[in-house]
Amino acid sequence: MAIDSEVLVVGGGIAGITAAIAAAREGADTRLVSHKASTLRQASGLIDALGYLPATEPAKPLREGPPTAGRNLDPDEWPDPEGPLADPFEAIDRLPEDHPYRLVGADALREGLDLFDDLVGDAYLGGHTDRNALVPTFGGSVKPTARYPASAAAGLASDDRPALIVGFRSLTEYDARTFADRLAAAGVPFDVAGAEVEFAEAFRADAKITRLAKALDRDEPIDGTPAREALAKAVGPHLHDVVDGEGGVDRVERVGFPAFLGDDHAAEVRAELGDRLGADVFEIPMGPPSLPGLRLEDLLYDALDDAGVRFETGTPAVGYEVDGGGDGGGGDGSGDRIDRLVMDRKGSEVPYGAEAIVLATGGLVGKGLDSDRDGVREPVLDLHVPQPADRYEWFVDDAFGEQPYARFGVRPDERLRPLDESGEVAYGNVRVAGAVVGGADVAREKSASGVSLATGLVAGREAAREVGQ
């Protein structure tokens, strides 16, 4: 016996969840497995589609001579990426031909975003327009993004109301004054000031962000005062900190906090603070641990449940079985079929049968791609990952430069079936989605979520279509 389902999705991030829900909506009996708790909790919670267009050709010809460590690609000879882009859809045609967006088409991105909007409801905004929103992030920069949590809405950089940014001395990864200075330096169209307030001091110096969130969730008394009230009192004296160009002081209309304003009851916490301060309250997405990421994870897993998808975490895929003997493909060019994946349940190997499989295991960071000095590979199905034989050609010296390895990954056809070395479909009933797919430099493009949504949607539908064939 095996644990059977029609569609088996491997990976618990945005791509996997999107694929699973897309397949389930097509009527397929769908199961999602992931090795670990979703890494969405490490993500900002922002849903980007395409924010920048990195150059694909150097401005000048490469210099002559043998390559040394990465020096054959001089960062100075590369133009800066184009952007921030106002409209992600308009720029898709200018991406390289083998980019996932070019494979699945702009409509896939549009439908993927529509599906996302449907799943998260009013917890996210930005769906009213094709255009990118500009959301200030944790480092003091502004990120072009397609969708943003409602909690970040009042913080948009396109809004010209003066803003106060609040920070806490004990939150060492976040300095409100630096943050405000950086925003001002970035040329935002509003006056902004940063203030460090005493609130988190009531907690131990390195208390976890989740501790603060929980205290606000439960409105725990802090030295006798309920947490939300205590926080408002700490911020109150700074509401006039913003000074405009003429030296005039105005009461701010919006106040930004690091993203820790509650977990389960976040909307309630934000509303109460807003009432008490008489200003709109917004959160600034942070690095991990990320409350917006955790909240998104909760929303999406509830959506999985509602869609009737079966899911489990804690079971890594460690192998696969191909039935039928001999090669099932070859002649018709549709490749072999994987009949079962083998899951590791704390040392016991358990087969999971499926008619179609979606691999959404992530990229180099998510460990859907594995690498060492000898090569880069896809560890579950050992799919082909194109790469230069000489590893000095995997990277360039400039850490923020056009890194070839960023585009490494499995190369699929337009139906997201993985291709082998010779460009033939490797497995006819497998689809790939998300960061395991090569061709995109999501960090530079600001396209990680969009690529996951677009490829997840297509992979899920394709997998459902495979069922019963």
Place this chain on the structure above:
Amino acid sequence: MTRHTENDDDEAEGTDEPHGGCGCGGTDGTPQPNVPEIGRDERPAIFVPDDGDEARAAGSDSAGSSAANGPAEPTESAATDAPRTATDGGVESATGGSDSTELDPDAYDPIDVFPEGDLDLRDGADSCYKCTSCDTSCPVAEVDDEFPGPKFQGPEQWRLKRKGDHDIDESITSCSNCMRCDDACPSSVPLSQMHNEARGQFVEEQMEKLSVEYVRNRILANYRTSARLASVVPRLSSFAMNFGPARWAMDKVLGIPKERDFPEFATTTFREWWRDRGGAQVENPDKRVAYFHGCYSNYNTPEVGKAMVRVYEHFGYEVMVPPQKCSGTPMFANGMLKDARRHAETNVENLVEAIGDGADVIASCTSCSMSLRQEYPELFDIHGIEDVSDHTFEALEYLRIHEDLDEALAEARPEDDRSFAYHAPCHARNQGLARQAVETFRDVDGVELEDVGDSCSGISGTYGWKSEKYEKSMQIGEEMFDHMEAAEGEVGMTECPTCAMQMEHGTGYEIEHPLQLLEETVVA
């Protein structure tokens, strides 16, 4: 690489000190394999002989200075004296070569440059890239800002201990061993293993053995002993344990919170029932399972054990009930690793025998199956322990793998409609089992199973049974209580006996085990 040589010096010094931070030196100052203090007596493999000490013991050199690293001879003699680890590519470079130019890059592995602790945790510590996913998932850090979180308790504290004689931070006793950090870590750092080791070391070396806390923890950890005694006179015990003045005294003297009700003891234990019914009713050499009932199903909720037997016999399995002791879960959580090991020896011996007879091991408590599968091989080296780990399954999990439960349940329905608020125990979550009960009964007519979310119940075995942790435990549980109240069902369901206690305590609901519902729907 001179770093090598320098660190070898450090190691030599470290072992000269009476209290080596790595715990690898014997108490009398003689070098010993890196293990025996906590359990691993069959694993000399990690031990790379400290060349300074070895050299002196062999009389081949005078001092543990860097010069001792140079000559090849003592290296070779050491190599023949001590077993070498196969997992460690750097063995040769650990003792040979004083100059980086002589290093064979294939033999070099940085694992050798630090003295190792009881367990081989170096790789795990190195895998941590500080993403803080573990801290984010920690239910204790959420309510207790004095608790520095799993990242500190795991890789950071482990690194701190490598040099000098750093004590284990006392906050390790606030870790509830829910093991959620294991499930959260994208880099597979063995966090709970690190916590177990640190806790064991703290209790062994730093905790006052006559303290009330130690005595109380020992009693809590050895629940089986108390339960066995109590079960001799179950009604009297159930009464006496929950007798008001006695509970007040227990709170004051032992730190066992008076708010909690002790579980009732069954008048007939599972094993007594098993004996009275004449053991297995089905014989089948092709389908055998050995039931690891654990303490709670035996002494407190034998109806879960009976349901297990009836369900499995319904599917044609021959059930064996081998002699067994505590799985060790409460002992790990209290750092009583020696107790745990003693019990593990009995369990492994008897379960290995059952496996030899063709059985797989089935547990109905997800913490028991967790312990046998993960903590046993992580913490102990007992002959056959890996076999036990590989052959152990949770009861419902095993049926889902080997039987067509969907078909068996297709026509089934309970006598009366049933509606449950289901909570997945943290230890079930870590085995990938958090959703199996919901899935199994999703399409069964007349059964409604609502998942109350992914929060921790807060009791974490013995954690919530300590007066100083009681409030925290209830704060952690609050989310689950809220969701249970919001759920339609008025009966709770979970696989874990202590989660069940907490669910009952927080909501007043009766709590059932999925096996009982399976018995009701499939067998009846």
